[in-house]
Each structure stands twice: as structure tokens, then as C-alpha cells.
Amino acid sequence: MPETMRAVDIKGDVGSAEALYITDIPKPHPKGAQALVRVKAFGINRADIMQRDGEYPAPPQAGRILGLEFAGVIETLGEDHETSFKIGDEAFGLVYGGAYAEYVVVSTHMLIHKPANLSWEECAGIPETWLTATKVMYQVGEFTPGKSILWHAGASGVSISGIQLAIANGASAVYATARSDAKCDFCVKTLGCTAAFKTTDPNWADEALKVTDGKGVDIIADLIGPAVFAGNLKIAARDARVVLIGLMSGFKLKEEVDMGLLAFKRIRYEGSTLRSRNESYQRKLKDSLVEHALPKFEAGLFKVYVEKVFPWEQVVDAHKFMESNTIMGKIICTIR
Template identity: 30%
Template sequence: MPETRHVWRTQKAGAISNLKLVQEPLPSLASDHIRVAVQSVGLNFADIFALTGLYSATPAGSFIPGLEFAGVVTALGENAQTDLQVGDRIYGCTRFGGYATVVDVPPQHCRKIPVHWSFAEGAAFPAQSLTAYYALATLAAVKPGQVVLIQSAAGGVGLQAMRMAAQMGAIPIGTVSSESKRAFLAGQGFAEVIVRGDNFDEQLHAQLNGRPLHAVLDGIGGQIQKQSFAALAPTGRLVVFGAAEFTPGDRPNWLKAAWLYLKRPRYDVMDMISSNKSVLAFNLIWLWQEQALFEELLNGCAGLALTAPHVGHEFPFAQAHDALALLRSGQSVGKVVLNVAP
């Protein structure tokens, strides 16, 4: 067994360029954890916000980013309560620490990878699927036949939400930023897709064509979010899981961030009472400590029996900066993944 691991570590949040690839000794395995030789790591916008210090859950001081991984179980803690065995192929979640060639994690946050999935597909599944499922099933309480608007529908969370909504019997309408992404979604079997323009409110009104809009999943913010909320029917729910308009460069532009913050959507509860609409928002990272809910969500995601998630871009583990740059650019389709060389 190796006694060291490679990790991407930053000494302090503030700039993505501070992230360095280093070799570290392996810690002792906690008795209630399992050890995993990581093969693939899933990237998320939360990684970018954490590295730049714009994420509320960012650890103080030095930390390793990363919320999801896939690999092979190599050791079990003596008190680990699990049916997993050494040699099992698994995916899992971790509250930071995923950008590593070896991780030690609670087994409750892991599941076996379906036999026909690759490690990259396994790493692409947990964080985006938990986000989409919690937003759709728990918060939006989507029912069969209801229309659901899903922003950034060609991204990791968005594409998974489109698939889940369809599997639940709902009618997903996706929005994207380019014609190429609309064509990609058409190839995935989704006919109702809006390429967002300056007249998005008119585009949405035309697409709905008189149908009530029950739910909106939004990770963009700004004017698009306001217009989406306005289009909701009575009892409709806006579920916010991110704010991509705040995505920084290497480090935050505080003047721009302040301006966007001042212009951010605001919702009056008295108006919501009158219109019978709701706004719900969440940060997936805080669900890690809710073990019963976490397991319920993991089981719910797996229970939908979805096809393997779409991995649009794969990078070697040593090219984390290139992978993060692509994710930050907004040009990615599906999931961005780092692969550890065998």
C-alpha cells in the first residue's frame, strides 16, 4: 500500500492560482471510515467559489477542494458499519477533500458504481444528482404532468435535473446560453429548450403557451431569475441552488460582485402571500451533517435508475487548472471530470 498521496491543496482561499499539486503522507485511517483509491474526481462550481473565498462553507486556512469522487475501496476501518468490501468500485461524496488520489470517508456517503458505468461517470453522479433530486423532489415537490423550468440545462446539475424531471413524469423546459447547447439537448431527447436572449420573458411566455409553470430550478440569478419567478403560476416554487452570475476569474472582482449583489433579486413575503408563490434556496454542503436525509436522497437518486450521467470533458488529474478554467468559462457541456492515471 502507498504511504503517500497526491492532492490539490490551497493554503488559503482567495485565488484559484493558489491551488498547488503536492505530495502528502497518508493519515491514519479512522476506525469508522473507509479508504478509497480515487480514479476520478467530479468538478463543481462550488469548488471555484470555495477557492476564491466566495463560498459560505469554505474552510479556514489550508484545504483541499472537491465534493465527489469515484474509485476502489482499499481498506475498511475496524468499526466501519458497511456492506462495502475491499475491491468494490464506488462513488461518494466528501465535505471538501475530493481533489486527492486517496480519500478516507464515511461509508454512508458512498454507493457502488453500476457495473456498466465508468469511474468518470461514477464521479459525475453524486453532487449534481443530489442537488437536482433535492430541488425537484423535496423542495419543488414536482408531480407528474407539471411543467418545470430548468436553467443551464446543458450543465451537470441542469442535465441531471432534466432527466430526473422527465423520469418523474413532469415536463421539463430547459434554458441554455447557445444554439450548440440546444442542439446537444435535442440529441439527448429534449424538445423544449430555450436559447436565452435579451427578451427571455417573452421567450418563456411563448414556450409555455398558456401552460401553468409549477417550478423553476435556478443557479444563475439576476434578471433571468426575476423573470422566471414572475412567470410562475399560483402555488409555483422557485428553487435556487447557486448564483453563476457571480462566478469569478482567478480571484474575486469585489467591485463587480458588490454591484451584482446590490442588483440581486429581492422577494417580498407579502407579495408572495398575495400571489401564492414561494422562493426556496439551499446549499448542498449543509446536507452532509443530516445523515438520515442524506441517505434518503442518495437512495432516491439511485432509485430513479437513470442512465449514466453525461461526462462532457475529461482531464488528467495533473491538469486541474485547465479543467477549472473550462468550467469557469461557461462553455462546458455535461460534467467536467479529473481522471487519476492507473
């Protein structure tokens, strides 16, 4: 068996999309509860862009190769692997890094059996986005049926997942924001949102408050950051939860903010990342997804919206497409 494999690396460790290239690196070996998976497809995520640019320090166990989610075939197993998996099984899962490669080592505790009715591309687009959405809603946002929720960047992978979860699990209203009319229409007409608001409109928060009859929103999932911080405080209901999981508009506030709203409304504003969590935390989310969401994928009630599939030799183009901010769904790369 070859001791090397092909993987996507970054010239100079950080750089633009053009810095990505495919090279040969040592093939990893599974230990303990791990599996070695031959990758058939992997997902592109905003965190990959930030890490490539040097703006997202990866956890130590991630390694230098990008990639957080994948789908593929188990090739070998460590001596203490979960007994529900065997060599040759088709599976998908979440990793701290390394999915942009022909092979990836992953804990079997984080693997999920691939449903027969889902493609490699669809399965590769589930782990990062759906686990993040589950964390935002339940672990941090404290969602219960009857609460309202707003998902910023409504056409992103995480928010598409979260919108479906919220509707299926009894939200009283599900709102979204986006930067274009087309994306707002997608959120309402395709995904089923109650309403969507265009954040390029300076009055978007006033419109959102009007739609809620002045009550505001119970949970806000924020993938944008500084550009919507003041708006979030305005549209938050009393005792609302705002969960910051993305910084698409940068790292620093550029406008004055009425901090009194934060206190008087008793808003809890909390930042959260999934990648920095230990395996025990991630495993609980995975188990929740397998129990509650996977049957809905198998029944066709939940859907992975794949915007475009690239052969992995075109990973530079895939990253540029992500950076265009025009997508409505997941970007997937396949390895043949």
C-alpha cells in the same frame, strides 16, 4: 504503507485557477463507519471554483482540499463500516471535501457500488449533480407527476441530471435555459426538453410564458440567481416553487423587481445547498438515487454526459475550462 499522499492544494488558500498545485500531504485514516478510497477519478463542480475564489465557505468537516465527488477502490475500512462494502470494492460517492487527492476518507453510508457497465469517469460525475437534482425536484420543489419544471443553465451537470429525472418521472413539460443556441439545441434535441430559451435574449421570460399558454411553470430550478430573478417571478405559475441552488450571475440584484408577483402568485422562493446538510439528509438522497436512478444507469436509460476528461496534473486547465462557461456536461479529472 506510505503516510503521505499527493493532493491538489491552493497557494495562499484562495486564488485563481493558477493557484492550484499538487503537493504531498498526510494520508487520512478511516474511523468508525468510514472507508479510505483510492481515487481513480473526481468531478469538477462550480462549488469548487467558488471555494477556490474564497466565495464559498466550506463546512468545518470538509478540510482544505477541494472535491465533492469521486470514484475509486476501497483500500481500508473503519471498524463500524457498512457490511455491504469490503476492501477492494469499486465504489463512488459524495464527500464534504477532499476528493482532489490520491485518497479520500468517506462515510460508507455515502458510498455506492460502481456498476460494471459505467466507467470511472462516468461514476465520478454522478454524486453531486444527481443528488442535487433529486433534492431540488423532490425535497424542496415537491415534484409530482404532471407538474412542469424549468431548469436554468440547462447544459450544466445538475440540470442535465434534472432534465433526465423529470422526463423519466412524468413531468408534463420540461423546459431549460442556456446562454447559446448550441446549448438550447442540446437541451431540446439531445436531452428531450419541451423547449429551451436563451437567457441572453431580454425577452426570454415572455417566450417561456407564451409556450406555456400563459400558465407558467410549476417548479423552477435556479442555478443563476440575480440575472433571472425577475424572469422567474414572471414565468412562475400560481403556487410555484422556485429553488435557488446557484449564483452564477452574482450575489446581488441589479434590476427592479415586481415583488407583487411573489405574493399574488403565492410563489415559494427557497434557497438550498446540499453541502451544508448533515449526513442523515444526504444519505436519504443517496438511498433514493440507488433505488430509483441507479437501475436506469445500469439499463442505459440515464446517461452521464462527460464533456471532457483531464489528467489531474492538468487541474488548472480543468478549472479554466469550467470557467469558460462553454461546457455541456461534466468535467472529470483522472488519477493514474
